[in-house]
Amino acid sequence: xxxxxxxxxxxxxxxxxxxxxxxxxxxxxxxxxxxxxxxxxxxxxxxxxxxxxxxxxxxxxxxxxxxxxxxxxxxxxxxxxxxxxxxxxxxxxxxxxxxxxxxxxxxxxxxxxxxxxxxxxxxxxxxxxxxxxxxxxxxxxxxxxxxxxxxxxxxxxxxxxxxxxxxxxxxxxxxxxxxxxxxxxxxxxxxxxxxxxxxxxxxxxxxxxxxxxxxxxxxxxxxxxxxxxxxxxxxxxxxxxxxxxxxxxxxxxxxxxxxxxxxxxxxxxxxxxxxxxxxxxxxxxxxxxxxxxxxxxxxxxxxxxxxxxxxxxxxxxxxxxxxxxxxxxxxxxx
Numbered sequence: 001x002x003x004x005x006x007x008x009x010x011x012x013x014x015x016x017x018x019x020x021x022x023x024x025x026x027x028x029x030x031x032x033x034x035x036x037x038x039x040x041x042x043x044x045x046x047x048x049x050x051x052x053x054x055x056x057x058x059x060x061x062x063x064x065x066x067x068x069x070x071x072x073x074x075x076x077x078x079x080x081x082x083x084x085x086x087x088x089x090x091x092x093x094x095x096x097x098x099x100x101x102x103x104x105x106x107x108x109x110x111x112x113x114x115x116x117x118x119x120x121x122x123x124x125x126x127x128x129x130x131x132x133x134x135x136x137x138x139x140x141x142x143x144x145x146x147x148x149x150x151x152x153x154x155x156x157x158x159x160x161x162x163x164x165x166x167x168x169x170x171x172x173x174x175x176x177x178x179x180x181x182x183x184x185x186x187x188x189x190x191x192x193x194x195x196x197x198x199x200x201x202x203x204x205x206x207x208x209x210x211x212x213x214x215x216x217x218x219x220x221x222x223x224x225x226x227x228x229x230x231x232x233x234x235x236x237x238x239x240x241x242x243x244x245x246x247x248x249x250x251x252x253x254x255x256x257x258x259x260x261x262x263x264x265x266x267x268x269x270x271x272x273x274x275x276x277x278x279x280x281x282x283x284x285x286x287x288x289x290x291x292x293x294x295x296x297x298x299x300x301x302x303x304x305x306x307x308x309x310x311x312x313x314x315x316x317x318x319x320x321x322x323x324x325x326x327x328x329x330x331x332x333x334x
Contacts, residue, residue: 013265016294057129065141071100113245142168150250263293
């Protein structure tokens, strides 16, 4: 996994990030997904786009979690799906609450540490007879994948074989501070534009529930979280939300195999976070920090039947490896 060589000309983190975000991709070999709705809480449904093998219970499942303001349609979500489906996985591309055009399905909002929905999906897949599951996420979704495993601790269901995180915002406060740097203004503007548009759609879908009087004053992600995310979930303020929702609080409790991939030139997630002893001291967690790769980028040369997206290949390789391991007993200790 340390063999990453960036695509020629993309040794700048910003260039890599923008290139991988903006380059069109096609997935002609990936069959059309089926829709599945999960009732994760009272008044709350989430939508997943799923690619099922012919006999789903005979195959492991990969649940994929997108980043902030993403959806199941994000290119990296479909890129992972194409690679995993070809290698025999069921693939569940899970939209976070209100994402992917689902504002009307949920009474509330979502936040970066809300792991209950993914946990619910794992339980539902178990009821379908799918007893080998890996969870992978990008950026915000990477934080969710790691926090999910940490929240479970030694009580993780036997079906959860591992988790994988690419460019995870593992310490939200530090990542928001990085986002506020002058050179990152375009990312901040793009995120805020999406968040504000989503709140307007949310208010239209649930009249009177979400006052928008403060929305015009929001210029940063921190301001959005201060005025909307934190109060909605009863956090004291944005800083309290960032602290409590960050996977770093619980990474030392992870008891399933975990893979973390990040880049030293990521403009949004400081690489020094991944030297934290809480992370490095956990023998279940493998941390790969590449010299290049940007944020959720990692374009390289094409490889065999796969395209140039190296991190997606690592996710599927990891998922293959851990689903071949003996299943953990439900009474496994520390």
